[in-house]
Amino acid sequence: MPVPEAPSTVPSSPALVRFEGVYKTYDERNWVVDNLDLDIRQGEFLSLLGPSGSGKTTTLMMLAGFDAPERGRILMDGNDISTLPAYKRDMGVVFQSYALFPHMSVAENVAFPLNLRKVPTAESKARVKEALALARLEGFEDRNPSQLSGGQQQRVALARALVYRPRMLLMDEPLGALDKALREHMQLELKAIHKQLGITFVYVTHDQDEAMTMSDRVAVFNEGKIAQIDCPQAIYNRPSTRFVANFLGETNMLEGVVLSVSGGQAQIRLSEDSSIHQAGCTDPELAAGSMAALAIRPENLRLAAPGEAAVQACVIDSVFHGAHCKLRLNMAKGSELSMTYNPGNLGRAAPMPGEMLSLALPGSQAMILR
Structure with missing residues (x-):
């Protein structure tokens, strides 16, 4: 598969994160992400929306540092982080599976990132308490994940991602395993937490209603490219392509x-x-x-x-x-x-x-x- 020429350098901007001409392939034949240019603004709630295989999750994984682009750059504060390890990126990540440690209590799960960073015990306890309060999990500190409902486990994963106060929170379909009523309730809670914290949220979903409910902006992905990016109202009422019009509602x-x-x-x-x-x-x-x-x-x-x-x-x-x-x-x-x-x-x-x-x-x- 021929590799395109490297993109020209783009002047720095106030965007917190910038993708510049990013490409990604897994089979050397097809671009999963195809010449992606994307600015992520400080403090916004941005949803990456699209069908399976459209490139949205791969984009999130490259942003998190779990994957690297074949070509192009990912900048944060103007610095190239394309090859920076995930643990040095100051980003919290929440997955659909939650990935909680079954042998640890709720408090121990939430404290885990702080232990890795060798945060002093007194400060760690204070931060865990703060994160559990934010996720409305007071009183659950000593329970194990097996004793929690799906929604409660999702909150633990959220508290763990936020406990060390990252600059960005990345979420890969975190509500996909919840039933409809709980999923809708958690959408409102995530939106409220975003407003309270003021940090940047990047959220991957294939659920149009979910993206519309929570986002400041929505980037609609199709075949590795962004078909349209705008606020939810503009995306819905003024779609730029047939794909966008058909994907977002009837x-x-x-x-x-x-x-x-x-x-x-x-x-x-x-x-x-x-x-x-x-x-x-x-x-x-x-x-x-x-x-x-x-x-x-x-x-x-x-x-x-x-x-x-x-x-x-x-x-x-x-x-x-x-x-x-x-x-x-x-x-x-x-x-x-x-x-x-x-x-x-x-x-x-x-x-x-x-x-x-x-x-x-x-x-x-x-x-x-x-």
Whole structure:
């Protein structure tokens, strides 16, 4: 596998960590991480989100010092740490497996990193107490991991990673083994701990809701590259590619031909019914005459007002989800749409299978993607 030329030197920036042109392969044929440039800001909660094999965990392992890049550099405070051993990087790490020592008590597990650093006993006890309080584990000091629930074990692993006050906390799907209710509860707790400590959190997950709930920014990985990085609201509402739009929640994609592109907006004529619609566009390579898709979330579809530009679709079925209902619809040429609505706000009786609906596609809530 040919190795690319080394990247040019980039001037230092206020970013705490910077990946510069980083590559990683395990089989000498395929890049698991492919020319990665990434700045991690001081004090932010950054989630690395993507499907299995997208490169997010490998990126975290290189940041932690458990793996090294084939090419490129990882900088911290402007210093190259690409080959620095993990124990010298001042980073706490929490894994999905927790990796607790079964023969040690909770307090002994938490104190372990301090013992390695030969922290004096009195200071070690004070720090352990502080870390256990932060993780809400007071009173559990003498228990063994086998006596704890999954959520409690996760808290012990978190306390152990934070006890020596690292500059960064790295987490590799730490909530993956928990049930849904506990996982959602721990998401809020992690967010609160991040706010309290003010240190940088880097969090790997394949769960879109998890990333959206906790993060200041989300980096969406695909095939070793970052497809988009931004705040959760921008990633969700203004995806830059079809992959991002489809990976983060459900998205309707209506194919068509681009008529014009100007000022961050584009016009598209839909193949389905030749109707013309305008929506946002951030792709610099999108041009008039090219094929593209109008992407719109199910919750942004609505019933069209009289005289408003609309598409026609037939209701296939309706599914009740408690707080909302979801319609599945077919357009004349077979394109399928999904629409989410709140029954109390619909302003009419619930649509029934076989009914034809006129649907508006609000351009302010849609994107045109290649």
